[in-house]
Amino acid sequence: MPEQTKPHVTVLGLGRMGAPIASAFLNAGYPTTVWNRTAAKADALVAQGAIRATTTTEAVAAGQLVIAPLLDHDAVRQALGPTASALQGRTLVNLANSTPDHARELAAWAAGHGADYLDGAMMALPETVATPEAFFLYSGSQRAFTTYRRELEVMAPAHYFGTDAGSAEVHDLALLGTGYAALTGFLHAAALLGSVGTTPEMFAPLAARWLHGMAGFLPELAREAGSAAYADGVSTVDLNRAGVDSLIQLSRASDIATDVHEPLKALLDRRSADGHGRDSFSSVFELLRSRGTAER
Ligand SMILES: NC(=O)c1ccc[n+]([C@@H]2O[C@H](COP(=O)([O-])OP(=O)(O)OC[C@H]3O[C@@H](n4cnc5c(N)ncnc54)[C@H](OP(=O)(O)O)[C@@H]3O)[C@@H](O)[C@H]2O)c1
Structure with a gap:
């Protein structure tokens, strides 16, 4: 112009x-x-x-x-x-x-x-x-x-x-929600690492590297959730249930709050109890997208 x-x-x-x-x-x-x-x-x-x-x-x-x-x-x-x-x-x-x-x-x-x-x-x-x-x-x-x-x-x-004029704000909140979950996970991890002498500053570069790798996993997660195709995921509900449970046990033993991961553990427990333990981790989407089911 x-x-x-x-x-x-x-x-x-x-x-x-x-x-x-x-x-x-x-x-x-x-x-x-x-x-x-x-x-x-x-x-x-x-x-x-x-x-x-x-x-x-x-x-x-x-x-x-x-x-x-x-x-x-x-x-x-x-x-x-x-x-x-x-x-x-x-x-x-x-x-x-x-x-x-x-x-x-x-x-x-x-x-x-x-x-x-x-x-x-x-x-x-x-x-x-x-x-x-x-x-x-x-x-x-x-x-x-x-x-x-x-x-x-x-x-x-x-x-x-x-x-729809409201759509940008919904996307804004969705991005904020994604960030909050990751950043709260980082803060919990930083608290946990205090017990072995690793400071938050020392942990930050390692966490950044891990999150970068996690970002590469999003398209696969999206494909599974978008098509409800949970049968051949690389990481099952039960495998992650055990991982989250270990994290909660370690937090308790280290006198660290478990508030960040208890809700995720509850979702994974419910999925497993419903007979979906061998489905992909992404299948918790089925509970999240239906509030009525998730809060039963
Ligand atoms: N800062 C960030 O990092 C960031 C990042 C992304 C999005 N945002 C969003 O961007 C928006 C602006 O944030 P900001 O950081 O620029 O805020 P800010 O520095 O506090 O500036 C706020 C502006 O709004 C004006 N204002 C406040 N109340 C007013 C009123 N009643 N009537 C007329 N003008 C009024 C202020 O005027 P005065 O100068 O007279 O007070 C100022 O120009 C917010 O919605 C924020 O959530 C901020």
């Missing part, structure tokens, strides 16, 4: 994430208007070439693409509430951490004021914005994603999850 046809971008919210996002658009040569509740946070960006807006309505009116990396849903509502009359024909990208229902509510509100809406989740740290390490998730208006994909990719590689 020739320089002069770059759309005007507005960034609402110049916190830890918003400031590097606005800076990335300036570095990429986009005319960029910025607004922040605490006005002084815009100073460095104005020095970099940004246009300062003094109200959110002025900011929204200036941008064809309005990006809002604000704190949360309430902040977005408060900042955007007065701008309804300026939203017509704009594309609004809400990057605040939110719930799927809040995302859907905002999508309906934006549509009611003539704006296209994309909900986004930032899988990034402030220092990884505009680097290949970051990736952002989007859902909502297909037209908005297609029209502005180039601009979205100024911030981070962009992934689109369909027209």
Whole structure:
């Protein structure tokens, strides 16, 4: 796209994430208007070439693409509430951490004021914005994603999850859940290793190497769970039941909490009791995807 046809971008919210996002658009040569509740946070960006807006309505009116990396849903509502009359024909990208229902509510509100809406989740740290390490998730208006994909990719590689505005937030929470399980496992292991004199710092590189290998196992796990094909898995329910049981026994003997692995042991026990001990480990998916069955 020739320089002069770059759309005007507005960034609402110049916190830890918003400031590097606005800076990335300036570095990429986009005319960029910025607004922040605490006005002084815009100073460095104005020095970099940004246009300062003094109200959110002025900011929204200036941008064809309005990006809002604000704190949360309430902040977005408060900042955007007065701008309804300026939203017509704009594309609004809400990057605040939110719930799927809040995302859907905002999508309906934006549509009611003539704006296209994309909900986004930032899988990034402030220092990884505009680097290949970051990736952002989007859902909502297909037209908005297609029209502005180039601009979205100024911030981070962009992934689109369909027209349901809540879908990006569900994917965000799914990724968080995956990470929480792994990181809590690491913290438990670090506590356990204290008993043999290994510090968390010493353990971290070993754990990182192991997790890297585990990541390579995900496609196989996904294939089994996706097709309910549990008969020929490399690692059975009973084998892993014994492994998790050993971990719990060692934790007890070392006076370390067993809270992290007791729920997994319960799932494996139930699978085994139901006659599925020789199925693949991935078959616990059958209990997880049916809450009624898992909580019986
Ligand atoms: N930081 C991270 O590592 C990270 C990573 C991924 C995703 N996120 C998500 O990104 C979003 C922004 O996070 P952040 O780290 O940039 O937060 P932050 O540094 O605390 O910045 C929050 C921004 O929201 C504004 N704000 C808060 N309440 C407001 C209100 N009622 N009205 C108008 N503006 C308001 C703040 O304005 P003031 O400057 O006036 O306070 C500031 O611009 C959050 O949803 C967060 O969960 C953060």
